[in-house]
Amino acid sequence: MEMSSTPTFAPGCRLHPTQEVMLVPEGTLKLTGPSRDILLRVDGQRTVTEIADDLLQGYPETNTDEIRNDILDLLARLEQRGVLRTTQLPTPNDLRS
């Protein structure tokens, strides 16, 4: 995972619609701090940089480098856990047509 990568959720991995957890096959991962806000912006379209920029909007005085690194660190860890991917997957409809 790099700042220019475009993360997307792996099959079978999704945010719970209301609770602070990620639902993954056979389990749940508890989300802490701003993790949910970060993951809400993972849509397979935005790069890590764009996700960070979106989150930092309206907070011009914050230490943006540190926050960018924290965001990258979280997304990289979730990629290692198999929850996120950085390659674009074909959708089921592409394959079935």
Next chain:
Amino acid sequence: MTSEANPILPGPLSLIAELTHRCPLHCLYCSNPIEMQRASDELSTEDWTRVFQQAAKLGVLHLHLTGGEPLVRKDLPELIRAGREAGLYVNMITSGVGMTEQCLATLVDAGLEHLQLSFQDLEEESANHIAGTRSHAIKLALVPILKKFHLAFTVNLVVHRMNLDRLEDFIALAEDLGPDRLEIAHVQYYGWALKNRALLMPTEEQVHRALPIVEAARERLKGRIHLESVFPDYFGSFPKACVGGWGRQMMLIDPVGQAMPCHSAAVIPGLTFDNVRQHDLRWIWRDSAAFQRFRGDSWMSDTCLACPRKERDLGGCRCQAFMLTGDAEAIDPVCTYSPHHGLLQTLRTSTPEVLPIWRG
């Protein structure tokens, strides 16, 4: 303990729905009970739909559809849809026997999110021998079909004395299949598996040789295939926190609607299970006798009560304690502090010259 005494009891996180005991496989290590429920007594689509809605209200996040073979239920797509509409994450464990691409498309459209397929061995002949059915080739042929769909896919390798020496090659087979997750699960001796314990029990040497192989695979596959492994608890010094503690995280509904705290709770004499046909899940979870029987620590021996590990293993496994000692309140014999711990030493060195027993 009543609901008045425990007003803030957390709800379960997982619901295991044993849709049927019917199954095309006859695995030597089958963990289903020896006395199986009849097809004609199975819960209806409406019953299960109501149960899933009640489960979601109770706080359940994950629904695990299993059996038997879930595919023998003609209403499986409706059941998956009912689970998703209730707000649950839908997992399914299948043998793959009877699955077609069209059938899978229907299940994925209905909302299936994760499918688990287990393998019995890496060679066809041996795998079919363990499964009691010619199913290995069917499973292998299903994998490329699965990968056409947006669906999480787990390969489960069930290991024991008969295949543990081939673990490295077995993992290589799984790796070639390219799942999202890989589970390496030692057989646990419940249900039918208990009949074949002497045949399936690995040797001490096999178990210890397997550990670094699993760890090496975990490192090697990191970021590609998420690996989870289940250690054979007969070889441990402390018990597992079975089902996350009795009546704490999990509820199982059997094919006829009996609600149980775990897969094999029916072996414990004197326990009666309330049925979802008569009762709401919330009442069963909070107030039914079976769920309260070993909840908390009031049933524990003085040894356990004084032990700080009780917060971690929550008293171990009650079914195992009963099956090995005849007393469901006994210290789990896996625990080094159990007066029966020596029994495991004997079982670990049992003779392999026994014949397999398949279920009918």
